[in-house]
Amino acid sequence: MNRVLTLAASAIALCAAPAAAQDFVITNATVVTGDGSEPIASGVVVVDDGRVVYTGPQAGAGAFDTATVYDVGGAWVTPGLVATVTNLGLSDVSAVSESNDIRPGSSPFNAALDVAPAINPSSQHILVHRAAGITRAATVTAPARSIFGGQGAIIDLGADGQPVTRARAFQMVAFGESGARLAGGSRVATYAAFANALYEAQAVAAGRWDAESAMLTRADAEALVPVVKGEQSLYMAVERAADIRSVLALKQSFPRLDLVLVGVSEGWLVAREIAAAGVPVIADGLDDLPGAFEELAATQSNIGRMAKAGVKVAINASAMENPRNLNQYAGNLVSLTRIPGADGLTWGQAFAAISSVPAEISGLKGRAGVLAPGAMGDVVVWDGDPLEVGSVPTRVFIDGVEQPLDSHQSRLRDRYRDLDESDLPKAYDW
Known part of the structure; x- marks a missing residue:
């Protein structure tokens, strides 16, 4: 019995442990550094052990010592908002x-x-x-x-x-x-x-x-x-x-x-x-x-x-x-x-x-709030210009860890968005 409790406690501890920071590179991006300068076309962001180590043109990035490379096809990439x-x-x-x-x-x-x-x-x-x-x-x-x-x-x-x-x-x-x-x-x-x-x-x-x-x-x-x-x-x-x-x-x-x-x-x-x-x-x-x-x-x-x-x-x-x-x-x-x-x-x-x-x-x-060497790996990939009202993030990283983007709101949207007009929400079945 004690062994079962110990195993259960270990499983809970593992589930509660923070995810490890990822090493990744984002290429082919419209990069916003966040320091007030204008966006960088065809830019690269390199994150290592949860920290930004390079942001700038492709030519200055050197070789990528990581297996995780995201080619975002020109999408906007920014630091996280504060x-x-x-x-x-x-x-x-x-x-x-x-x-x-x-x-x-x-x-x-x-x-x-x-x-x-x-x-x-x-x-x-x-x-x-x-x-x-x-x-x-x-x-x-x-x-x-x-x-x-x-x-x-x-x-x-x-x-x-x-x-x-x-x-x-x-x-x-x-x-x-x-x-x-x-x-x-x-x-x-x-x-x-x-x-x-x-x-x-x-x-x-x-x-x-x-x-x-x-x-x-x-x-x-x-x-x-x-x-x-x-x-x-x-x-x-x-x-x-x-x-x-x-x-x-x-x-x-x-x-x-x-x-x-x-x-x-x-x-x-x-x-x-x-x-x-x-x-x-x-x-x-x-x-x-x-x-x-x-x-x-x-x-x-x-x-x-x-x-x-x-x-x-x-x-x-x-x-x-x-x-x-x-x-x-x-x-x-x-x-x-x-x-x-x-x-x-x-x-x-x-x-x-x-x-x-x-x-x-x-x-x-x-x-x-910046994509600069030494900064926390808070990185956001957007589906458009982030200052346009219709643009939304497609990927969010905090401290180099990719985050889930779902919420109660998104689950409600997904649950009812594609219902047939004749369908009623489950709460009305009675």
Whole structure:
């Protein structure tokens, strides 16, 4: 009996073990490196032991020391897309509270919330977005009872059951109108709450914690220590130009803050100031209808104008109905360059805004979002131009391992797509 149990346990362990990275070469491809440059015609990508070792023209690739060669017949090949900011892996059915970990509205903690243990790699949202070419993402809970939303994680969307690339990678905080609501009904209260939280974090770091006078829990104050030390990025959700200026000014009081601006609908009005501060932006894709007073100056040219001013800009996945639309939004920014008076992005810039730029903001510079020597083997083969709305991936590799592209959605499609009109779904048989 013990032997049977041992064999069963061994079988389970083997099934759970991550697949080994593949050594492969993709030839005859239209290669996109992801660094902002234009595509390479008749290019080659070589992946060895899960890492990219060569990307470029066929002539420079040399001999292929591998048995696995994919001739893709001119198809587009890109690095995996990087989605930031998202809640991927935190819910199955958002309307079912038991399966939804996005907004911890009754928790006594805020900054101390660590999203990493709650991420479900089997979530259908992860499967669907993997099939859309997204291989890495930043995921975090939403601010609920405080301006602080908690500590986000960088994840991969692989099928190996080990999603977390980097836990506690950044802290999320809400400013502007949403922050004002959470802090007590006014922007004045937001800034006071924020400053007090960082002062309490500094007190903890210096060994001067006073539990009786503190407004934060000790766990929350301790979670903010890496923020005040500049060891953890601070993602600040802000929209209005005046609020952006005020947030940038916070570095005068807290010079070590590693700021990242999120949302930034009116960023174009203060683009030179953002660029001068060297603060990167994760901007909403194509805002042009003010959904709030803080977005009255929203324009589809926002990202293009900030990029023109020298701001490092990634496209914000959380502002979309679905992060898998990242490539569609990037393609629309390319189309804006053809409209008189509008400002968009070149093709290379637009693709970088959903690949290498969000990867760099996420602390993965040179490791994700690019096809360059030493980068993770996150490779996507497309059936057309990846910035065209109808294009879809035909192959996705993460860390050099080819991934399944099926999901609950695709299985439902396949189940019912070819039914005769006289057939009814099985649920109606009774």
